[in-house]
Amino acid sequence: MEGQPHENLEAVVTRATALGASDLLLFHYLGGGMTVRVKIDGVWRQASEYGEADAKRMLNRMKTAAGIATGGLLTPVDKDWKPTIAGHEQVIRVAAHPAANGEKIALRLQWDGGTLPLDQLGMNPANLYEYEQLLAEPNGLIAHIGPVGSGKTVLQYAGLGHIAGTEKSVSTIEDPPERILPGVAHMAINIDAGATFPVWMKSMLRGSDDVLLVGEMRDSETALSVLQLAKAGTLILSTIHANDNLTAIERLVEFTGHSRSSVVEATRGLVSQRLLRRLHKDCNGNGCEGCGQIGYAGRIPVHEILTVNAQFERAVTDGANTYQLREIATEYRAAHNLPTLLQDAQRLVDEGITDEKETRRVLGRGRVE
Numbered sequence: 001m002e003g004q005p006h007e008n009l010e011a012v013v014t015r016a017t018a019l020g021a022s023d024l025l026l027f028h029y030l031g032g033g034m035t036v037r038v039k040i041d042g043v044w045r046q047a048s049e050y051g052e053a054d055a056k057r058m059l060n061r062m063k064t065a066a067g068i069a070t071g072g073l074l075t076p077v078d079k080d081w082k083p084t085i086a087g088h089e090q091v092i093r094v095a096a097h098p099a100a101n102g103e104k105i106a107l108r109l110q111w112d113g114g115t116l117p118l119d120q121l122g123m124n125p126a127n128l129y130e131y132e133q134l135l136a137e138p139n140g141l142i143a144h145i146g147p148v149g150s151g152k153t154v155l156q157y158a159g160l161g162h163i164a165g166t167e168k169s170v171s172t173i174e175d176p177p178e179r180i181l182p183g184v185a186h187m188a189i190n191i192d193a194g195a196t197f198p199v200w201m202k203s204m205l206r207g208s209d210d211v212l213l214v215g216e217m218r219d220s221e222t223a224l225s226v227l228q229l230a231k232a233g234t235l236i237l238s239t240i241h242a243n244d245n246l247t248a249i250e251r252l253v254e255f256t257g258h259s260r261s262s263v264v265e266a267t268r269g270l271v272s273q274r275l276l277r278r279l280h281k282d283c284n285g286n287g288c289e290g291c292g293q294i295g296y297a298g299r300i301p302v303h304e305i306l307t308v309n310a311q312f313e314r315a316v317t318d319g320a321n322t323y324q325l326r327e328i329a330t331e332y333r334a335a336h337n338l339p340t341l342l343q344d345a346q347r348l349v350d351e352g353i354t355d356e357k358e359t360r361r362v363l364g365r366g367r368v369e
């Protein structure tokens with residue numbers, strides 16, 4: 001599709017936002033010209049192409065506003081661009097990467113739809129009940145697990161929103177805060193100002209927070225502080241990039257150098273999430289104008305919860321291997337009617353909400369229980 005000549009990047013962002021896009025990917029070719037792709041419901045689509053003159057003008061304007069050098073980049077750059085879209089300032093994260101054949105620029109459109117209540121995420125009732133039980137714990141870690149783009153952040157914000165209405169003191173430490181919730185103190189990492197993660201955590205240890213959301217555990221320092229606080233009596237919600245719940249425990253062991261039993265002692269539960277595209281209702285997945293001939297519109301989450309009960313904790317202390325731990329987790333799920341990711345997805349296929357093809361795309365063949 002040919003992009004409209006002389007338009008600016010704000011117009012492109014406005015159109016993408018109207019389509020429900022979460023990201024834009026611009027590729028500016030060394031030989032001239034630029035392609036724009038949009039990510040909708042987790043899948044990229046080709047959107048438009050621009051000639052060199054338009055590409056240069058659009059990119060230079062955006063880069064100048066975001067504080068990125070307009071000449072050729074030598075190293076990756078991450079900045080915020082704050083354009084005015086429909087009368088409102090919007091914060092867009094820009095990641096610009098030099099490539100051998102041009103320049104790749106990813107724009108992360110911030111979702112400003114507020115925070116959905118926990119019971120409106122589309123969670124299966126048994127999982128919802130189990131997750132609420134975890135959120136009612138007085139202390140310990142609740143870890144949200146999944147790859148990039150699996151909706152972990154939306155889930156943990158919904159979880160935090162569920163707690164925030166209660167008589168508990170709730171704070172978050174993030175880089176940067178992604179949503180603002182009423183009654184919650186959102187603290188931002190600001191390395192230039194010296195407000196680094198360790199500085200925040202140190203003050204948290206002295207503080208009086210009952211519940212703390214830590215954006216992501218992506219390094220040793222963060223993970224160590226989280227375990228320390230979880231053991232000292234704070235309920236902590238955080239995320240880890242991992243493929244499944246048991247792998248996430250191993251990641252925490254690697255990050256912290258603690259023993260498995262020390263990690264598990266601090267952990268109340270692990271919640272894996274994936275997002276599946278919904279079949280478009282109007283066309284039953286056949287493709288129509290409303291869904292851009294894709295057949296899907298919107299997404300719904302599926303979950304697999306691992307609750308750390310006494311049996312699981314004892315098994316870890318006794319040196320159980322991954323296979324034995326998986327057995328215990330499976331027994332617990334069966335006793336509480338909780339599904340695996342694949343079983344949760346199968347329920348949605350049976351209900352006609354999504355299809356086998358989408359399940360396979362997101363979950364692969366899965367593990368046979």
Ligand SMILES: [Zn+2]
Pocket residue numbers: 280281282283284285286287288289290291292293294295296
């Ligand atoms: Zn359709």
